Amino acid sequence: MNDLSAPLASAPIPRAPIAPSEARFIRLGSGGRWAKTGIDTGTLRFGAPHEPHDLCLKGDWEGARDTLLASGTAAREVGQLMRELRDVYTLGPDCLWITLAEGRLWWGFAEPEVVDLRMTEDGSMGVVARRIIGGWSCHSIFDDELLIPRLSSRVTQVRAYQRTICSLREIDAVCRAINGRADDAVEHTLAVEHALVDAVESLIKGLHETDFEILADLTLAALGWRRRSRLGGTLADADLFVEQPATGERAMVQVKSRAGQAVLDDYVARADAHACDRMFFLCHTPEGGLDAGSRGDVHVWSGRALAEKVVAAGLTPWLIAQVR
Incomplete structure (x- = not known):
């Protein structure tokens, strides 16, 4: 028997499921x-x-x-x-x-x-x-x-x-x-949730541009951001500005039905000019990948990631009502 007082290396990770008696x-x-x-x-x-x-x-x-x-x-x-x-x-x-x-x-x-x-x-x-x-x-x-x-x-x-x-x-x-x-019931629920996000992603793409801006506003509000400007309209560089009451952070929000990387880069530069703490860029149909790079203050919500945020915000019934 080996010395039981000696340190032992970490256990190897088995790859076969365990089934103890x-x-x-x-x-x-x-x-x-x-x-x-x-x-x-x-x-x-x-x-x-x-x-x-x-x-x-x-x-x-x-x-x-x-x-x-x-x-x-x-x-x-x-x-x-x-x-x-x-x-x-x-x-x-x-x-x-x-x-x-x-x-x-x-x-x-x-x-x-x-x-x-x-x-x-x-x-x-x-x-x-x-x-x-x-x-x-x-x-x-x-x-x-x-x-x-x-x-x-x-x-x-x-x-x-x-x-x-x-x-x-x-x-x-x-x-x-x-x-x-996972538990069988949990696995079933996850499968249903995955299907729901797929459906919501499809519904978002059917929104009119104005309704898409409203959806962005409602989603951010549900996640704790408070609008500090009129929605859309005459704003030159953003669809809206929002504020996080808990931290005082100010963010610029841009909503685009379709956009490529050049459009994203342009609006990131505009957000910097407004001295915003953060920027949210929402696009339901990106033209190629949209990448904020190492910018941790730039949040790109597109495609499935956007649909997940909408589901998390509890806005599926609202979305259905707009598209129906």
Whole structure:
């Protein structure tokens, strides 16, 4: 067995979906105080000095239970602890283990051998350990980081569990996160949303120029921008000017049914002349690609990107009414 105190390289990213027969959550130490050591060394750590680990290492489960009862441990607590001990000592390498630490979900499968850490360590980081095969991973099989804020509460609710080890009720949800798959209902909704954006993109192209300017105004308003000029009309260089009340930023907005890169470049120069903080350039049918380059203050919404903004602004019913 390799030295379990030595740092382990990050786990390789598997490309095949996982399908574990069992799954457990483990809290690596009280309050997760062993998490960094466990993750760095690729180990699953467990145990306290007063527990009968010598008997567990021998597989003497009746003796372990009797020892706990004789020590004055309450029968209910003995039952819970024996369940955790059996999990650590007997679950095979096909059991998925997860822990939540450092703002991420970590997962892996453990080698069957249980190592007595008291032979090599002072016991401050657990009494026994199992090596996680290849080390703990915090990435999906597609290399997406499994950040806790991005995970479903069906996955992260296990944090509320007060003991050290528990079975995962939502094993399917956990496996979907690791396998980079959405719930069937979510996948259906995403497909419907994708089709909606396609339809909205087509509808926008059917708008009269005046209605397209109104749509631009409504979209920006829904996203927090307040119009500070009349819409269209006699403005020389812009269709409207807007302001962001939260930051005081001022932006110039130009709306074109069709435009190429030269037109965009011309209006970017005009926006600079007006000393605007930002510029929005909306075009439903671009002639070739429209590129603002490295200008982070220039926002080009065209084609599908424009349709996504309109959907996000909740303006699909308005759009339908105008085109119908």
